Amino acid sequence: MKKTLQTQVLVIGGGATGAGVARDLALRGVKCILVEKKDINAGASGANHGLLHSGARYVSNDPESARECRDENRLLKQLAPDCIEETGGMFVAVEGDDEQFIADFQGHCEKAGLPCRPMDIRDAKDAEPALSDKTIAVYAVDDASIDPFKLVLENITDAQKLGCKFLRHSEVVKFNRQGEKIKSVDLINNNTGAAFSIEADIIVNASGAWAGQIAAMAGAHIDVLYSKGTLLITHNRISHHVVNRLRPPGDADILVPGGTVSIIGTTSLRMESLDQIRPTVSEVDRIVDEGAAMMPCLETTRYIRAYSGVRPLLGGGGKNDDRSVTRGFDLVDHARDGIENLITITGGKLTTFRLMAEKTADLVCRRINVSAPCQTRKIPVISAHETRWAVPGFSPKYWFKEHDKNDLLLCECEMVPQSAVQEIVDYFDIFDQQPDMRGIGKRSRIGKGSCQGNFCSLRIASFLYDRDLLAADQGAGEIRSFINERWKGQRCLLWETPVVQAELQEAMHCGFFGLELIPENRKES
Amino acid sequence: MTSIKKISSDLTIIGTGMAGMAAACFAARHRIDTIQIGVNSGLIYSSGYLDLMGIHPMGTRLSWNNPWQAIDQLTTDNPDHPYARLRKTEIKTAMHQFLDFMNTTEHPYVFSENKNTEVLTPVGTVKQTYAVPRSMWAGAVALKERQPCLVVDFVGLKAFSAKQIADMLMPRWPRIRPLRLNFPSAGASVDLYPEQMARSLETEENRIRLANAIKPHIGEAKALGLPAILGLYTPSAVRQHLEALLGVKIFEIPTIAPSVPGMRFKETMEKALFAQNIHLIPQKRVLSAEIQQNDHFLLGVGEHGSTSVDQIIETRGVILAGGRFLGMGLRAGRKKIREPLFGLPVFQPEDRALWHEDDFFAARGHRINQAGLEIDDAFRPVDADGKPVYKNLVAAGSILAHQDWMRQKCGAGLAIATAYGAVAAIRKTL
Ligand SMILES: Cc1cc2nc3c(=O)[nH]c(=O)nc-3n(C[C@H](O)[C@H](O)[C@H](O)COP(=O)(O)OP(=O)(O)OC[C@H]3O[C@@H](n4cnc5c(N)ncnc54)[C@H](O)[C@@H]3O)c2cc1C
Ligand SMILES: Cc1cc2nc3c(=O)[nH]c(=O)nc-3n(C[C@H](O)[C@H](O)[C@H](O)COP(=O)(O)OP(=O)(O)OC[C@H]3O[C@@H](n4cnc5c(N)ncnc54)[C@H](O)[C@@H]3O)c2cc1C
Numbered sequence: 001m002k003k004t005l006q007t008q009v010l011v012i013g014g015g016a017t018g019a020g021v022a023r024d025l026a027l028r029g030v031k032c033i034l035v036e037k038k039d040i041n042a043g044a045s046g047a048n049h050g051l052l053h054s055g056a057r058y059v060s061n062d063p064e065s066a067r068e069c070r071d072e073n074r075l076l077k078q079l080a081p082d083c084i085e086e087t088g089g090m091f092v093a094v095e096g097d098d099e100q101f102i103a104d105f106q107g108h109c110e111k112a113g114l115p116c117r118p119m120d121i122r123d124a125k126d127a128e129p130a131l132s133d134k135t136i137a138v139y140a141v142d143d144a145s146i147d148p149f150k151l152v153l154e155n156i157t158d159a160q161k162l163g164c165k166f167l168r169h170s171e172v173v174k175f176n177r178q179g180e181k182i183k184s185v186d187l188i189n190n191n192t193g194a195a196f197s198i199e200a201d202i203i204v205n206a207s208g209a210w211a212g213q214i215a216a217m218a219g220a221h222i223d224v225l226y227s228k229g230t231l232l233i234t235h236n237r238i239s240h241h242v243v244n245r246l247r248p249p250g251d252a253d254i255l256v257p258g259g260t261v262s263i264i265g266t267t268s269l270r271m272e273s274l275d276q277i278r279p280t281v282s283e284v285d286r287i288v289d290e291g292a293a294m295m296p297c298l299e300t301t302r303y304i305r306a307y308s309g310v311r312p313l314l315g316g317g318g319k320n321d322d323r324s325v326t327r328g329f330d331l332v333d334h335a336r337d338g339i340e341n342l343i344t345i346t347g348g349k350l351t352t353f354r355l356m357a358e359k360t361a362d363l364v365c366r367r368i369n370v371s372a373p374c375q376t377r378k379i380p381v382i383s384a385h386e387t388r389w390a391v392p393g394f395s396p397k398y399w400f401k402e403h404d405k406n407d408l409l410l411c412e413c414e415m416v417p418q419s420a421v422q423e424i425v426d427y428f429d430i431f432d433q434q435p436d437m438r439g440i441g442k443r444s445r446i447g448k449g450s451c452q453g454n455f456c457s458l459r460i461a462s463f464l465y466d467r468d469l470l471a472a473d474q475g476a477g478e479i480r481s482f483i484n485e486r487w488k489g490q491r492c493l494l495w496e497t498p499v500v501q502a503e504l505q506e507a508m509h510c511g512f513f514g515l516e517l518i519p520e521n522r523k524e525s
Numbered sequence: 526m527t528s529i530k531k532i533s534s535d536l537t538i539i540g541t542g543m544a545g546m547a548a549a550c551f552a553a554r555h556r557i558d559t560i561q562i563g564v565n566s567g568l569i570y571s572s573g574y575l576d577l578m579g580i581h582p583m584g585t586r587l588s589w590n591n592p593w594q595a596i597d598q599l600t601t602d603n604p605d606h607p608y609a610r611l612r613k614t615e616i617k618t619a620m621h622q623f624l625d626f627m628n629t630t631e632h633p634y635v636f637s638e639n640k641n642t643e644v645l646t647p648v649g650t651v652k653q654t655y656a657v658p659r660s661m662w663a664g665a666v667a668l669k670e671r672q673p674c675l676v677v678d679f680v681g682l683k684a685f686s687a688k689q690i691a692d693m694l695m696p697r698w699p700r701i702r703p704l705r706l707n708f709p710s711a712g713a714s715v716d717l718y719p720e721q722m723a724r725s726l727e728t729e730e731n732r733i734r735l736a737n738a739i740k741p742h743i744g745e746a747k748a749l750g751l752p753a754i755l756g757l758y759t760p761s762a763v764r765q766h767l768e769a770l771l772g773v774k775i776f777e778i779p780t781i782a783p784s785v786p787g788m789r790f791k792e793t794m795e796k797a798l799f800a801q802n803i804h805l806i807p808q809k810r811v812l813s814a815e816i817q818q819n820d821h822f823l824l825g826v827g828e829h830g831s832t833s834v835d836q837i838i839e840t841r842g843v844i845l846a847g848g849r850f851l852g853m854g855l856r857a858g859r860k861k862i863r864e865p866l867f868g869l870p871v872f873q874p875e876d877r878a879l880w881h882e883d884d885f886f887a888a889r890g891h892r893i894n895q896a897g898l899e900i901d902d903a904f905r906p907v908d909a910d911g912k913p914v915y916k917n918l919v920a921a922g923s924i925l926a927h928q929d930w931m932r933q934k935c936g937a938g939l940a941i942a943t944a945y946g947a948v949a950a951i952r953k954t955l
Binding site: 278475480491500506 | 567570572580586588646647648649650652681683684685686689692693695696715716779781782849850851853856857858859876877880881883885886887888891893930931932934936
């Protein structure tokens, strides 16, 4: 017999929006289940720039979004301070940039009610030595950087503690309708292949770029186009502030620092499908070349990872450039399509995820007659113990200060000990889930250091066998899947030192172990 | 300013990896006046296994039992492969001479003339190889005969789990059994390193303590597998002593790097080549190269990582066995792959986008691995027209184009055979 779960609200999509909706509902005392086909932040929430927008980027073409950003930026700095680094931001123009655009910028900011202060070029260069010598104008704004992993992990953990169930690797495959109502939703566990169903009073489709697909599955319609953006992570932090190019949005015009690295991007490329969302060599080259105009050191610096995310474009895309399409969000009550218990929330930004969640939860609560008001404007996100290993810099600090003398480092680059892996595994266990190496990687810094998983994948596999968490020949598939996940981000950055490391990795994993010869035993993509 | 020392030789071998070492071994046989220079290489990561030829065609998982048949098929299908520059008898002679040489050292090998042997890896996979270090041979036999077997690992030795190895192998080897022990002579640190463990087992007393710890668990086991830590300098004696104490056949399973078999191999080679009058300049690199009117090369030598030349070699011939990216015989920039020392033309895909596959484990391999130096029948790197760039410069080992040793499982064989060919060819010019 197929298992059926019951709940008040089913939320589809384990990104920022889904996590935000789950937490908001949980705080209002509503029972919910959050399902995600892969793992947290598998979509845009795990593949964005990590910029907590001040709003300044949108002042010229979308003042509404600019104001939303401004307000949420201020709120989140209060409510989730552990996820945010208050770097401040700069808008910087270099020789050759559009003079009119530069001249209008401050006025646009004032009109939208955004603080914006012109800076002396010399002061700006003192503060940010990596700026180009060809810099001609600089303005200071309230940008900050935000850690999307910590943010989403904490929202989900908070929701879980309030009774929300979170199911990873659970993909929605079918809606079963009875007249105007969705009676149940069929899902597949992508790890075990098991099929199950969920019955809910209301279903929230928070599946980001997949929202159109999910809606179509239910017999409803949303117009979504896909725009792929690619970003590069540098090995070292390049700047203290967020640095934006002061020009109409274009490729590689934002550099966001975070912890010990910086992220440069993005590109914007219309995609036909969501199947092959990977960075390409030509995008990488374009980012390096364009970024170097603003910060010349981007030409020679070492990059450690490239990744791509998809922005869902609502309302048919932009005229000339997909970046000019509104970054506002879309909240759709599918009663308009004759389905009374399906709601879609898509579009928007990471910066406005809380607001999107609030509006969605308001609508849900009206429908199920819950009168409890939204709490997320007031109650801060708890900095959960469980999420600490994902924070850059936490592991080394822990290791030097307080580690147990019998503990061992499994990831030597990022100094992640065995006890951390155990803690993460135990956390999976509470929610009745088989631990997987990619899931462990997601919740820690493992594999993110300079060996990119080459050695630590082997140490973790052994550790999991020793604890009976892997058995039979599962390890081979787990190692391959973990290495391939890292590979996705390395493949386009393989020149100079990284190509040397890639060769060592192949010599070990293929030349020596022959792992490429093991038949695939389960889904690894 | 210190004056720069100048030395000279008939032959200079650039590289101390498998190819450089094999070349030195063949040069010594012919008593060629030889200087060898190089920094650490892939050898320190090496398993100790010597592969000759395993998989062909790439893209299939077809693993050949008989490496010579595999080479026949490979050279027919792919006449550009470096193996195709040699007759099969030459490859055989190369392997024999090299293995004979190894068998006079503390690092002897066992192999079957016409057969690959299945051996164990630390992740619990089984791989085919050609020659097996004697210290690992009993494992191959135990696997083949499915003997009752105990595999032991140690608390604190990371990335080596007896349980993992046993679990992975269980379906084909039901009587394999894991055991975890504390390493009797571990120091204060909880982390164990293979090199330290190997050193400690050079002491008789530590071997007895280890045997005592294992003894109660032997049971019906006929064979005992341990990580490759059984001695650094006298591995045969260490193993035989433990076998006598425990009354079972003992074998080593290679660990990940830095591995003891790799260290043993390197030290053994260096000692043996020193005895044969090969002049080794260790831990230095050739930083510059130019050719003189008399066709002699002038090689500028300096510290690894520096740019200042502190020694000059004048040499009549060069064997370039610089390896690929890891060995630094090749360098990959954002636009292009170069051979940095002589500026030799490098065969390569036209665009970086074609270097690597989306799937790291893609069976057909990455195209970048086929990049490298193209050579003529005399192992001389050639230009776009197929003409040798220098008449007295030859190349050997993984730097060569049109091969993928990692996927074809021909690493050591390719290095040894091409070193043999390169030495034979350069000899004629000296
Ligand atoms: C390149 C790029 C850069 C960006 N930079 C910024 C920035 O700097 N600042 C900012 O504020 N915003 C930024 N954004 C926007 C921001 O990332 C997104 O708006 C936000 O992450 C969207 O979150 P989401 O939860 O709605 O969607 P997603 O994060 O995409 O989540 C949707 C989830 O649904 C899951 N799913 C899909 N189908 C199914 C199914 N059938 N069953 C179960 N689950 C399913 C997916 O796996 C996915 O995890 C950026 C976006 C991109 C693409
Ligand atoms: C992880 C790993 C696992 C392996 N496993 C196996 C296995 O299971 N079976 C097997 O048969 N083989 C294995 N091998 C070994 C493999 O056979 C050889 O490493 C490979 O064939 C390359 O050998 P090479 O001598 O051509 O190059 P390398 O080993 O890379 O040696 C190149 C040498 O050239 C030197 N060099 C380069 N440029 C200069 C310069 N300018 N001046 C001076 N010196 C220079 C380098 O310092 C180095 O010493 C493994 C190797 C690795 C790395």
